[in-house]
Amino acid sequence: MKKLMLAALAAVTAPAIHAQIAQDRPFNEYTWLTAHNAFANTLVPSQTLSLGAQLQRGVRGLMLDIHESNGRVRLCHGGCLGTEPTLADALNNHVLPFMQQVPQAIVTLHLEDYTSRAALAAELTLAPGAASLSFTPEQWTLERWPTPREMADAGQRLVIFTQxxxxxxxxxxxGGPTHVLHDRAYTSENHWELGRTIFEHDASCTSRWDTPGLSNGSTWGPREWPRLFVMNHFHGAPLGNHSATDNSYDALRSRIDDHCRPAAGRKPNYVAVDFVEAGQAASLVAALNAGVIEFFDEPAGKGERICAVAAGARRTVMLEEYAGDRCPPDRLRSAVVRDVAAGTRIELAEAATHDSARTIxxxxxxxxxxxxxxxxxxxxQEDEHLKVSSSASGFAKGVLQVAFSAAR
Structure with a gap:
């Protein structure tokens, strides 16, 4: 029997409108993949990729510990040696070049800040390009957060929080005034670790601070906008080999659905993880932003949630080469569709011949x-939500191809 591929073809009625939605909802309605200790890729790493490589992979939030050491503001965790990269290095060599290359990108810096105001200002003077890009709430008269498109059009694409x-x-x-926001005025945040070691997994979602709590309140800034929710999801002692488990779609989605969303009253705006390339954190963020179909290995949405395909993306996943998605076609039995637009058409088909079995x-x-x-x-199946037609008796092993096109 010829080896078959499984094609999952999802279509939306108006792809152009869908693309526009990706820029035109208020900023607080989006979720951004965030790298915990984004700079820490040396002695005891929390990440293996450089800051620039993280941004290229879709990271839009960078958590950076900054300390005064050897006359500069440096990126170091705990004690500094005085030779670590500086904050200006990070901006000039990674963040600002990326933002110039991708002119619509919004990047957030979460600074765990152990510096004086004078030292931080002096360091930012050495990265003058940050000033003109910094986000300034005082300049907005909107009753809501601006959209990413509005922020980009205004040139305010660098959001900087300090603790x-x-x-x-x-x-x-x-370079002019660089605007820095106090994080507790604009965000709420859960406790910062799943457990000290990988042998502890506390999925509960309690506030990191007494004030503000996780529940959805207004910012303390000049505008009463909804507070952004930072969801920390990592261990105190990072271990790269374990991060694929922590960052699996199922682990992240289960924690959001069962703990963090009920506690905060909204989805997270920043999902912060170690080793951003491990697991499916990027897929989880895409699903929160665009909707998703989640696949289970037993009927009626039971058994293991083995993988998920976010709406609004076009990609091909080679199962033999991309084991991180763990989506073997022969195990797909049922699915859950969530947060997708009317008219979305999802097609599962063995693509070897035009007569292959398929589910629409x-x-x-x-x-x-x-x-x-x-x-x-x-x-x-047909009800008020969905219509499902199928000529499939199951799917063969092979490649899962995911694409979006206009509904027919």
């Missing part, structure tokens, strides 16, 4: 916040 209240505000630098799922109305079950990918 040090006295360092917030407009820092006078050679059509979404009847916007599934905003809803989770709709496809009981069996091999059976017909």
């Amino acid at each position: 040090r209240r006295e360092n917030a505000g407009a820092l006078l630098t050679a 799922i059509t979404v009847k109305h916007d599934l905003d916040g809803e989770r709709v079950l496809v009981h069996d990918l091999r059976a017909a």
Whole structure:
């Protein structure tokens, strides 16, 4: 029997509109992949990729520990040797070149800040390009967060948070005022570790601070905007080999659904993980932003949630080469469709011949916040949410191809 490939073809009624939505919702309605200790890729690494490589892989939030050492503000965790890269190095060599290369990108710096205001201003003077890009809430008169498109059009694409209240505000630098926001005025955040070691997994979602709590309140800034939610999801002692487990789609989605979203009253805006390339954290973020179909290995959405395919993306996943997605076609039995638009068409097909068995799922109305079950990918189904037709008795091993096109 010829080896077959499984094609999962998902279509939206208007791809151009879908692409526009990716820029035109308020900033607080998006989720951004965030690298914990983004700079730490040396002695005891939390990441293996450089800052630039992280950004190229879709990271949009960088958590950076900054200390004064040897006359500069340096990126170091705990004690510094005085030879570590500086904050200006990170900006000039990685962040600002990337933002110039990708002119619509919004990047957030989360600074765990152990510096004086004078030292931070002096360091930012050495990265003058940051000033003109810094996000400045005082300049907005909107009753909501601006959209990413509006922020990009205004040139305010670099959001900088500091944990040090006295360092917030407009820092006078050679490039002009660089605006820094006090994180506790604009965000809420859960406790910062899953457990000290990889042998502990506390998925509960409690506030890192007494004030503010996780529940959705307004910012303390000049605008009463919804507070952004930073979801920390990493161990105190990082271990790269274990991060694929921590960062699996199922682990992240289960924690959000069962703990963090109920505690915070909203989805996270920043999902912070170690070793961003391990597991499916990027897929989870894409699913939170664009909707998703999640696949299970037993009927009726039972058994293991083995993988998920986010809406609004076009990619090909080679199972033999891309084991991180762990989506073997022959195990797909049922699915859950969530947060996708009306008219979305999802097609599962063995693509060896035009007569191959296939399953087609059509979404009847916007599934905003809803989770709709496809009981069996091999059976017909129709209700107020979905229409499912199938000529499949199962799918063979092979390649999972995911694409989006206009619904027919």
